[in-house]
Amino acid sequence: MAPSLTLLLAFASSSSPCIWAVPGAVIPNGSSVRIFCRVPPGVTALRLYHGEPGGRWHERLPEGAQDVVNFSLPKVTQLDAGKYFCDYWKQRSWTGQTELLELVVTGIYKDQPSLTAHPSAQTVPGGNLTLQCQPVSRYDTYILCRGGGDSFPQDCSPQSHSSFLISFVSLDQAGPYTCYATQSISPHLWTLPSNPLLLSVKLSLDVSTAIVASAAAAFLLLVLLLLLLLLCLRRRRGKRSMSRGAAYDGTKGQMRHESSSPPVLIHGESEDHDAQGAEPEAARQRDTLVPLAEAPQEVTYAQLHPVRPRAGVAPLLSQDPEACVYATLTLS
Structure with a gap:
């Protein structure tokens, strides 16, 4: 198996203890591996336990502010397979256990299973696919690993039968697969890996x-x-422009019509005009001559009713409709 760098929980906080293996947690028999432990500040001693607490352990003393300590296993054997965890000494007690790391040693059993795909290793998204791991019949546990299978159990799926069903295949499930076989009494000792099977998922x-x-x-x-x-x-913009142009043309026509209209001379009843003969002619012209409006928008039309002072009580409004006169008033 080609070595690769796999860091489990590499982005964990520096104050959170964790453990990982390089090049991975699935190691061929006779290869080397390094196990790393991350510890919070203030740790004065660190132990790597193999198996249950109180079992075999390796101890290291962190140097200065060192927060990552590694333990090297130069040549792993079946005795090195199993579960590992880190514990550290802080504030006068061993109280900082990490999560478990499961180290698997392959090639302990010299059988090599074969891995096949049914109906085919080339499929389309949404279909069903079966991967068949075919080892010697004396094994009771079968493991299918995706990619290099460097992390266990994250990248591998163990089960008691040799057929692995993948339902509703998706594009992200494409890639190489490998299978192993083992005995349930020694789950961390595996056979040799099968030849990689490349699963291709393409759109039809x-x-x-x-x-x-x-x-x-x-x-x-x-x-x-x-x-x-x-x-x-x-x-919409065209309609607005047309309406504005029509309004502008109407305003110009009204201005021309009013500028050509002569002043309006207001005439009252004939007998009232004779009776008021004593009124100066200039005053009458000043009262009855209405000048033109200077601004069309300030022109106001009013209905005038001539009233003649009489003795006694008389109605204010004239009953004769012809006596009504319209005049143009200019508001200033």
């Missing part, structure tokens, strides 16, 4: 065509909606 031609067609239809619909929106905005 029909699915790819449908996706491309859907994307193209969605794009065309978006473009059409944008064009309709631009057309509506343009028509």
Whole structure:
């Protein structure tokens, strides 16, 4: 197995104790491995336990502010397989146990299983696939590992039968797979690995065509909606411009009509005009001559009713409709 760098919980907080193995937790028989322990500040002693608490352990003393300590196993054997954890001494007690690391040694059993895919190693998303691990019949536990299987049990799935069903295959499940076999009484001692099986998950031609067609239809619909929106905005702006032009033309026509109208001379009843003959002519002209409006928007039309002072009580309004006169008033 090609060595690779696998750091379990590499992004954990420096104050949180954790443990991991390099190049991985699944190691061929006779290879070397290093086990790392991360501890919080203030630790004065560190132990790497193999098995249950009180079993075999290796001890290290952190140097200065060192927060990561490693333990090297130069040549692993079946005796090195099993569970590991770190414990550290702080504030006069061993109180800082980490989580467990399960170290697996492969090649203890010299049998090599074979791994096959049914119906095929090439499939499409959403389908069902069976991976068959075929070892010698004397094993009762089968392990399917994805990728290099460097982390156990994170990257590997053990079970009591040799058929591994993958339902609703997805694109992210593509890649190399390897299987092992072992005995349930020694779950950390495995056979030799099978030859890697490359699982290929690809979109079918029909699915790819449908996706491309859907994307193209969605794009065309978006473009059409944008064009309709631009057309509506343009028509709305055109209507606003036409209404403003019509209002401006109406205002100019009204100004021309009022500028050509002569002053309005107000005439009362004939007998009232004779009776008021003593009134100076200049005063009458000043009262009856209404000048033109200087601004069209300030022109106001009013209905005038001539009233003649009489003795006694008389109605204020004239009953003769012809006596009503309209005049143009200018508001200042």
